[in-house]
Amino acid sequence: MKPADGTETGARALTGQVGAFTEPLPHGRGSDQSHDRKGGVAGLSRRELFDLAGPGLFLCFGVDWLAAQEPARLPARQGYPTDLNAYLRIAPDGRVTCFAGKVELGQGAMTVLAQILAEELDVAYDQVDMVLGDTGLCPYDMGTFGSMNVRFFGPALRGAGAEARTILLQMAGEQLHAPVARLQVKGGLVTDPATPGKSVTYGQLVQGKPIQLRHLQAAPVKPVGGYTVVGHAAPRKDALDKVTGKAKYAGDFTLPGLLHARLVRPPAHGAKFQDADTSAAEKAGARVIRDGGFIAVLHDRPDLADRALGLVKARFERPGPTMDDKTIFDHLLKTAPPLRDAGSSGDLAEGEKTSAAIVEQTYLNSYVAHAPMEPHSATATVENGKATVWASTQTPFSLRQQVAQAIGLAPEHVRIITPYVGGGFGGKSSGGQAIEAARLAKATGKPVQVVWSRAEEFFYDTFRPAAVVKIRSGLTSAGKIAFWDYKVYGAGEREAKPYYDIPHQRTLSAGGWQGGNPPGMNLSAVGPWRAPSVNTNTFARESHMDALAAKAGMDPLEFRLKNLSDARMRRVLEAVAKQFGWKAAKTPSGRGAGVACGIYSDAYTATMAEVAVDPKTGHVQVKRVVSALDVGLVINPDGLRQQMEGCIAMGLGYALTEEVHFKDGEVLDRNFDSYQIPRFSWMPRVETILIDNPGMAAVGGGEPPIITVGAVIANAIYDAAGVRLRQLPMTPARVLEALKKG
Amino acid sequence: MERTISFTLNGKPASVKGEDDRMLLWVLRSDLGLTGTKFGCGEGLCGACTVIVNREAVRSCSVPVKDVAGKQVMTIEGLGQSGLHTIQAAFVKHHAFQCGYCTPGMILNAYALLLKTPKPTPGQITKHMEDNLCRCGAHTRIVDAIAEAAGAGRGGVR
Numbered sequence: 001m002k003p004a005d006g007t008e009t010g011a012r013a014l015t016g017q018v019g020a021f022t023e024p025l026p027h028g029r030g031s032d033q034s035h036d037r038k039g040g041v042a043g044l045s046r047r048e049l050f051d052l053a054g055p056g057l058f059l060c061f062g063v064d065w066l067a068a069q070e071p072a073r074l075p076a077r078q079g080y081p082t083d084l085n086a087y088l089r090i091a092p093d094g095r096v097t098c099f100a101g102k103v104e105l106g107q108g109a110m111t112v113l114a115q116i117l118a119e120e121l122d123v124a125y126d127q128v129d130m131v132l133g134d135t136g137l138c139p140y141d142m143g144t145f146g147s148m149n150v151r152f153f154g155p156a157l158r159g160a161g162a163e164a165r166t167i168l169l170q171m172a173g174e175q176l177h178a179p180v181a182r183l184q185v186k187g188g189l190v191t192d193p194a195t196p197g198k199s200v201t202y203g204q205l206v207q208g209k210p211i212q213l214r215h216l217q218a219a220p221v222k223p224v225g226g227y228t229v230v231g232h233a234a235p236r237k238d239a240l241d242k243v244t245g246k247a248k249y250a251g252d253f254t255l256p257g258l259l260h261a262r263l264v265r266p267p268a269h270g271a272k273f274q275d276a277d278t279s280a281a282e283k284a285g286a287r288v289i290r291d292g293g294f295i296a297v298l299h300d301r302p303d304l305a306d307r308a309l310g311l312v313k314a315r316f317e318r319p320g321p322t323m324d325d326k327t328i329f330d331h332l333l334k335t336a337p338p339l340r341d342a343g344s345s346g347d348l349a350e351g352e353k354t355s356a357a358i359v360e361q362t363y364l365n366s367y368v369a370h371a372p373m374e375p376h377s378a379t380a381t382v383e384n385g386k387a388t389v390w391a392s393t394q395t396p397f398s399l400r401q402q403v404a405q406a407i408g409l410a411p412e413h414v415r416i417i418t419p420y421v422g423g424g425f426g427g428k429s430s431g432g433q434a435i436e437a438a439r440l441a442k443a444t445g446k447p448v449q450v451v452w453s454r455a456e457e458f459f460y461d462t463f464r465p466a467a468v469v470k471i472r473s474g475l476t477s478a479g480k481i482a483f484w485d486y487k488v489y490g491a492g493e494r495e496a497k498p499y500y501d502i503p504h505q506r507t508l509s510a511g512g513w514q515g516g517n518p519p520g521m522n523l524s525a526v527g528p529w530r531a532p533s534v535n536t537n538t539f540a541r542e543s544h545m546d547a548l549a550a551k552a553g554m555d556p557l558e559f560r561l562k563n564l565s566d567a568r569m570r571r572v573l574e575a576v577a578k579q580f581g582w583k584a585a586k587t588p589s590g591r592g593a594g595v596a597c598g599i600y601s602d603a604y605t606a607t608m609a610e611v612a613v614d615p616k617t618g619h620v621q622v623k624r625v626v627s628a629l630d631v632g633l634v635i636n637p638d639g640l641r642q643q644m645e646g647c648i649a650m651g652l653g654y655a656l657t658e659e660v661h662f663k664d665g666e667v668l669d670r671n672f673d674s675y676q677i678p679r680f681s682w683m684p685r686v687e688t689i690l691i692d693n694p695g696m697a698a699v700g701g702g703e704p705p706i707i708t709v710g711a712v713i714a715n716a717i718y719d720a721a722g723v724r725l726r727q728l729p730m731t732p733a734r735v736l737e738a739l740k741k742g
Numbered sequence: 743m744e745r746t747i748s749f750t751l752n753g754k755p756a757s758v759k760g761e762d763d764r765m766l767l768w769v770l771r772s773d774l775g776l777t778g779t780k781f782g783c784g785e786g787l788c789g790a791c792t793v794i795v796n797r798e799a800v801r802s803c804s805v806p807v808k809d810v811a812g813k814q815v816m817t818i819e820g821l822g823q824s825g826l827h828t829i830q831a832a833f834v835k836h837h838a839f840q841c842g843y844c845t846p847g848m849i850l851n852a853y854a855l856l857l858k859t860p861k862p863t864p865g866q867i868t869k870h871m872e873d874n875l876c877r878c879g880a881h882t883r884i885v886d887a888i889a890e891a892a893g894a895g896r897g898g899v900r
């Protein structure tokens with residue numbers, strides 16, 4: 001449905017929609033052929049392709065062939081190859097293989113990139129096969145994170161597709177003896193309407209060879225208005241693999257002689273290895289590799305390797321007492337580096353003078369784990385001076401460097417293949433498991449698989465950093481924000497600076513997920529966690545905005561709009577309010593309704609939620625969430641909605657239950673019993689609104705809607721119960737405590 | 743104890759030799775080469791390893807292989823062998839997955855539900871699926887897909 005205001009609304013809920021599903025499904029219509037096609041190029045399997053190309057060499061490229069060509073003038077491809085053949089290959093049967101260094105984490109990269117290429121090339125979406133994250137076949141890419149697929153790689157792929165289409169049409173014109181301007185192309189078939197019956201396909205034109213580059217005056221990309229594939233829902237490319245169990249993840253590769261490795265791990269961060277007795281493991285039939293504290297037991301059965309690991313007696317010296325999940329916040333304030341300015345203007349003292357009221361508060365959030373369902377996994381072979389590693393990673397190209405360095409090979413002799421990845425969320429940017437597998441494959445001369453246990457997954461996770469935010473702010477008697485003094489410790493400065501109209505403001509930041517943290521500041525390595533920094537900063541800012549609204553005696557939406565001239569933000573807020581049916585009221589109104597908004601990587605989002613708070617247990621049930629998102633041009637509306645729904649579901653976790661428990665370097669959470677992630681019964685009714693903004697180039701949508709979830713729930717709890725939770729997660733215990741204090 | 747265990751796997755006889763207290767998950771994945779069954783937690787907490795044993799959903803990471811001797815075991819590879827099963831088709835239609843790692847377990851757990859309760863209410867679906875974890879947040883689509891499959895099956899799964 002498309003209301004007149006240019007927004008589009010989709011509703012998903014656990015209840016109330018069942019009646020609609022009465023049509024029988026076509027049963028038994030499998031499409032087995034398409035499984036076989038995956039990764040195939042011109043009828044070759046990936047394995048054959050690799051043999052043909054060799055690691056490091058691009059598929060079928062004679063270097064001479066490349067040198068003989070002068071590079072054509074090309075649309076900008078920032079940081080990506082200029083040769084269009086790095087991105088695509090057309091087989092004689094017309095099937096197009098698209099090569100991209102991005103990986104499929106579940107976010108739908110495979111689908112969206114196929115849509116982009118099909119659009120520019122004028123082939124059918126179904127004609128495109130994707131090869132992703134294979135350093136032996138795909139153009140270099142810095143990694144799949146930060147919602148950058150469509151934002152940065154998208155334009156490069158568009159440009160390559162447009163250039164290919166331009167050259168192919170010239171070739172077709174020559175073959176059909178027709179002026180290019182007269183030609184029409186659909187599904188890779190070029191026809192000349194002036195001479196019916198005459199046609200040639202892309203497949204026939206290039207015969208499975210690279211496209212010979214030409215000097216082009218221009219290779220225009222399609223205007224957005226001419227899109228037929230982009231902007232429409234497309235069936236996910238990975239669907240059949242994933243529902244049939246055929247989808248292969250890094251731990252699903254089996255090679256002759258494969259050994260499964262389990263490694264001896266320290267009991268706590270900071271523990272020092274002393275010695276180990278591995279004799280019992282060896283007696284039980286496991287192979288043992290030792291290199292100082294790097295000790296692995298290997299067996300041809302993964303569970304028996306695990307049993308053997310249990311027989312190893314290792315001694316570690318534990319670190320002295322440091323901090324735990326309760327003292328971490330004081331610890332952060334003590335150990336953080338000096339605050340740095342992340343955006344200031346006006347004069348805070350002046351702002352204080354014009355303030356009728358001051359609101360000063362501190363907001364906290366704990367470490368949060370990525371906890372993808374697929375643990376870090378890798379399968380490696382090292383043979384004849386060449387390594388191949390199948391790895392669950394978000395950064396195959398930097399992993400190639402790391403593996404090469406770890407086993408003493410040149411990077412061009414290392415090939416990282418990224419199969420399907422079972423969730424990343426920023427946590428698969430470090431490739432420890434792949435390095436371990438490669439080292440062990442080299443040491444044993446056999447293929448080796450390393451799959452981290454759930455406990456290892458928690459222990460080695462690069463957590464979302466714990467953080468403290470302190471805000472001091474003032475209100476004028478007219479309900480305007482007079483000044484804003486913001487300090488964030490530990491999380492990082494992204495989107496910390498407010499977008500509200502504030503004459504006097506200062507934003508300071510110390511440390512963060514990107515680094516710059518002194519040793520000992522954090523429990524262990526911290527890193528990017530879906531929308532890094534921004535969950536923390538949005539929680540603090542939007543909670544505080546609510547507190548200011550309450551202080552001013554104003555409706556929280558009205559208060560925001562009163563202090564906001566950013567047109568895009570006003571638009572998402574107004575769209576979400578309309579769908580939600582927001583009724584202006586002073587908080588707490590008892591209804592349990594909340595609002596929050598934010599910006600992430602040039603995407604604008606606003607969220608409203610309705611919650612119920614159980615006064616006896618402190619349990620918070622989120623009943624309804626409405627989320628609006630403006631990412632500019634929408635490439636795949638249903639794909640975007642999937643990401644929004646996923647963000648809201650995942651956001652419930654950091655809002656309500658997720659925090660890493662630890663003490664003196666030991667991570668106390670080892671599995672999903674103590675570390676609770678969202679479940680079916682937690683799911684609210686979710687309604688998603690896509691803001692129509694095709695005039696702006698697409699930016700990523702896989703992260704933005706998660707940033708508001710903490711604040712929108714905190715604000716809804718305040719509206720329901722009159723208590724403000726300033727620490728994430730808002731566990732039942734914390735809610736009860738707040739209720740008790742009143 | 744070292745011995746040979748025989749059972750029916752996806753409609754065909756199967757047997758494995760070895761310690762009979764090894765967990766079914768690992769026997770399926772490494773001895774029998776069926777990698778559609780996933781490891782997520784190893785302690786019965788996530789449901790990624792769900793398979794069907796004698797028409798019940800079980801967590802194969804926590805079931806010793808000796809417990810399935812003589813029984814009927816079905817994995818995701820055994821579902822819809824002659825084309826997509828109704829539940830699979832509904833998962834495709836609703837895009838009821840993202841990374842897909844939880845999906846085989848989700849589908850088989852839903853299969854067990856529909857065997858017992860051919861026309862579940864949304865509440866029954868939620869309750870039955872509660873302990874299968876999905877980190878990508880495909881929950882609402884999974885429920886929609888199961889509801890649709892139940893409707894399509896006209897009161898049951900094949």
Ligand code: FES
Nearest residue numbers: 782783784789803
């Ligand atoms: S792996 Fe069996 S329940 Fe998680």
Ligand code: FES
Nearest residue numbers: 840841876877878
């Ligand atoms: S689809 Fe990724 S865990 Fe469910």
